[in-house]
Amino acid sequence: MANKQEKSSKSIGIVKKITGSKGFSSLAAALMAILLGLIFGFLVMLIARPGSAVPGIRYVTLGGLGRIGDVFYFATPILMTGLAVGFAFKMGLFNIGASGQYTMGMFFALYAVFMLDLPDGLSWVVAILAGFVGGMVWGAIPGIFKALMNVNEVITSIMFNYIGMYLVDMLVLKNAAMYNPAMTRTRYIPSGAQIPALGIHGSNVNFGIVFAIIIAVVLYIVLEKTTFGYELKATGFNKHASEYAGMKGKRNIILTMSIAGGLAGVGGAFAILAPSAIVGSSMTYEPINIIATAGFNGIAVALLGNAHPIGIIFSATFISHIQRGGTLASLVGYKPEIIDVVVAVIIYFSAFAMIMNTGLGKFVKKRIEKDKKDLEIKEGSE
């Protein structure tokens, strides 16, 4: 009997340790949001086409497993936009402009490929750097507006999503070297200027994902081990206190937004420089006045990953995974948009998941304490 009690109190201790930790609570919150998102998606499928809802949701949740290469291929851009949103979020800035920065970065990368006559191998490296610059410019503007003129970065970023989209569409349409009127899309990038594939069978997954993961790790180090990272997080926790402690808030806002924009821009470069399914072809851009969805998916990725660079690697992979599943769900009559629905619901719930989670944590704690009490009462009665 004594043995049993010891065992149970020990297990209670472990459970408490895990549930009490910060990492667990954000993971639990993310899992909760994902679960609710998938349930809602299932309900929508059930309403839209009741007969095939079960195979549909099976495709969504498990379909990506058979195409791991593609999952990572499509995870690359949203991993970058996720970092762009998450990095700014650490400072308390909501970078909703990742779409515009992504589009800008993509355009700069295209420009570097088509307009600068660079040798193979060097071309894509320069293009990625160009993408960083393009995104950086588009991220710096909201930063400057925020720091110097006190304009809310949310409104500025949204406006610059539109301005960037119209600007890029116009510049692409005017550029004969870049635009193929017959296909109403940009031309294929010469294979020497594409990011080399990793050579996984049946997929074009390329070095982009490797670079993206390296960038995420570097960001983690910057945030955790440098003065800049510390100042950034301090400003995010309490703007006034950090200002009082002598941190240069305005400079940091502009710097953070520039880096965030650059990250999204690199995402755009990774996306457009990637080889695509047809041999020798690449991804293309269609200038039809629509804002890139990669930026908004980046918000979901960043929130699910709790704005933590390493967490974002996993959340980007997950979102990409269900997106692949969503494409497969069209086999049973659904449209890929079902995933956008799921992602939106996930964001909705992750916005208040922390509160839900503290509620859940309290509930678990209460249960544990009650068990303990029951045990004690039992012991006492014996």
Place this chain on the structure above:
Amino acid sequence: MDVVYYLVQNMLPVAMPLLLVALGGMFSERSGVINIALEGIMLFGAFFGALFVLSVQNSSIPPQWILLMGMTVAAISGLVYSLLLSFAAVNMKANQVITGTSLNMLIPALVLLFSKMSFNSDGITTNVNFYIREIPILGNIPIVGQLFFQRTYLTVMIGFIFLILSVFLLYKTRFGLRLRACGEHPHAADSVGINVYKMRYAGVSISGILAGMGGFFYSVGITDGNISGHTGVAGFGFLALAVMIFGQWQPLRIMLAALFFAFLRTLAYSVSLIPFLYRLGIDQNYYKMLPYVATMVVLALTSKKSRAPKAEGIPYDKSTR
């Protein structure tokens, strides 16, 4: 003079969605909740409005009655959808900007999903003609009649009616006073017995009604009664937010701001009809960017002395002080 008539006649139907939605945003923010979901609510309202129009367009109901009924449907659906924001912002104390963003993302996806699966298209296409060539009697007034009562939509008059109602509600009623108190200093409001949660629900719900209507007016006045999940309402919900900030959260100023933006947009889309601008030979895409660029310039100039409600965006928690 013809150019002036043309611009005004085309500007007003564009201004109305902006006006209504910005007024909606004003009510929400005056109660203390940032409503960035206006874009999504607009599309939601427009979608159900268009769905209603589609279902009755072959009956013998006169077009203007269909418009009024569609407007009601859109308002109700906007109200229902805005409850999701109220719930998250008021009860769950969630981050209002993130919640709004998710609500904005949800609707285009649902509209596309539904339209692709049921109509095999990106949206809803209707064929009711809401256009009014000339309103009897009023249209005969010289100049004014030509400016406001010819080649127009019923939406213009409804928009102005709602503007007057909003001014009255915000400044002349007990409800308006209480609403404003909740956006400025919710704890003070609470201490004199005002239920802050209820007032915030009310503020967001009014914004839902106005944004739903505004969305429907967008589809009536700008896209010929059609609605597409791809282009949605083309950022009008966000522009309305800028209009609201430019209008300093005051109804009459908001009207002027809405007219200003609508003028810029109309100009952008009618460059080819204005000989002076056409001769300049500037790419039309620059004009398309104009409303957004103007927004930035205006915000940069006005944000320093912003009169935003003091407690906006901060979830109200009774236990903090």
